Amino acid sequence: MIIDLRSDTVTKPTQEMLEFMMSAKVGDDVFREDPTVNELEQRLANMFGKSKALFFPSGTMANQVALKLHTNPGDQVICDKYAHIYNYESGGASFNSGVSCRLINGDRGMFNADQVLDVINPDAYYYSKTSLVEIENTTNKGGGACWDFNEIKKINQVCADRNLGFHLDGARLWNALIAKNETTLKYGGVFDTISVCLSKGLGCPIGSVLVGGELIMQQAIRLRKIFGGNMRQAGYLAAAGLFALDHNMDRLAEDHKRAKEIGDELSKQSIIKNVDSIETNIVIFELNNDVNESTFIKKLADKNIYIIGMGGGKLRMVTHLDYTDIMHERLIGELRFL
Numbered sequence: 235m236i237i238d239l240r241s242d243t244v245t246k247p248t249q250e251m252l253e254f255m256m257s258a259k260v261g262d263d264v265f266r267e268d269p270t271v272n273e274l275e276q277r278l279a280n281m282f283g284k285s286k287a288l289f290f291p292s293g294t295m296a297n298q299v300a301l302k303l304h305t306n307p308g309d310q311v312i313c314d315k316y317a318h319i320y321n322y323e324s325g326g327a328s329f330n331s332g333v334s335c336r337l338i339n340g341d342r343g344m345f346n347a348d349q350v351l352d353v354i355n356p357d358a359y360y361y362s363k364t365s366l367v368e369i370e371n372t373t374n375k376g377g378g379a380c381w382d383f384n385e386i387k388k389i390n391q392v393c394a395d396r397n398l399g400f401h402l403d404g405a406r407l408w409n410a411l412i413a414k415n416e417t418t419l420k421y422g423g424v425f426d427t428i429s430v431c432l433s434k435g436l437g438c439p440i441g442s443v444l445v446g447g448e449l450i451m452q453q454a455i456r457l458r459k460i461f462g463g464n465m466r467q468a469g470y471l472a473a474a475g476l477f478a479l480d481h482n483m484d485r486l487a488e489d490h491k492r493a494k495e496i497g498d499e500l501s502k503q504s505i506i507k508n509v510d511s512i513e514t515n516i517v518i519f520e521l522n523n524d525v526n527e528s529t530f531i532k533k534l535a536d537k538n539i540y541i542i543g544m545g546g547g548k549l550r551m552v553t554h555l556d557y558t559d560i561m562h563e564r565l566i567g568e569l570r571f572l
């Protein structure tokens with residue numbers, strides 16, 4: 235038995251999902267004639283109370299298009315030092331949009347409205363123009379932490395006052411919604427654009443979606459084409475998204491429960507220095523200084539348990555759809571003998 239906790243992206247489609255995908259009605263989506271893609275996009279737009287949604291092959295591309303939508307070359311984007319757009323998108327912000335990132339030194343990937351106000355550049359020609367605030371919910375490098383929605387509202391107000399765009403990288407927004415009992419409509423009401431992943435907690439093989447208002451999304455479809463993200467009979471993939479929205483959303487609570495149990499067990503072990511508090515499906519922990527990180531990872535790998543290092547002495551485990559009760563029992567047992 236292989237226990238793969240490196241990411242919630244390692245899931246494979248179930249037989250039921252595959253059958254649903256294979257029976258999808260499809261057409262050429264470049265002509266906007268794929269009924270299943272259209273259905274998925276309409277459904278997500280409605281969920282967020284936005285006029286348009288657009289299906290993307292990856293979350294990275296959805297975020298990169300969003301950055302381009304909100305900025306001009308030379309502009310500055312405000313985000314946390316842990317932001318995925320800054321750390322894990324291959325420098326795409328500067329490559330694709332010619333923007334720099336103004337990093338906020340937040341807490342677990344989150345910050346407050348005052349910190350945003352502090353880093354907005356003054357309106358003088360020799361400054362870079364601040365044009366976008368970007369946040370992530372849940373935060374990936376921040377260990378699956380969830381934002382306080384009241385703080386998001388305050389930042390939204392700053393963006394409105396200062397004429398800044400507001401983008402949400404919601405790759406794991408589903409986890410936040412389940413953990414905090416929040417709604418998509420609430421989020422749609424405060425962000426200009428939101429990207430969500432179908433291939434993380436929801437267990438699809440591929441797919442992300444960007445939602446936004448009518449005008450901005452007209453430009454988004456052009457940019458998606460420029461970025462090479464146009465697809466043809468993509469309905470087979472969009473069908474997985476429709477299936478996942480119906481079947482795999484509520485069960486995210488199980489992932490969260492198991493992650494907490496893993497965290498509890500880890501924190502009892504003497505070789506572990508610290509376990510970040512667990513709100514969703516990500517467990518981030520640190521080893522005591524005298525324990526070698528790669529030896530530790532290797533020792534687990536020898537037992538067919540896979541986890542990853544996040545750099546800076548942090549290790550990560552992520553629970554997901556394919557992590558079963560039996561695996562969980564076995565893992566907890568193994569953790570007792572670290």
Ligand SMILES: *Cc1c(COP(=O)(O)O)cnc(C)c1O
Nearest residue numbers: 292293294295318370374403405
């Ligand atoms: C996974 C992830 C993305 C997108 O990743 P892709 O692998 O390109 O789909 C974006 N933001 C965050 C926070 C993520 O965790």
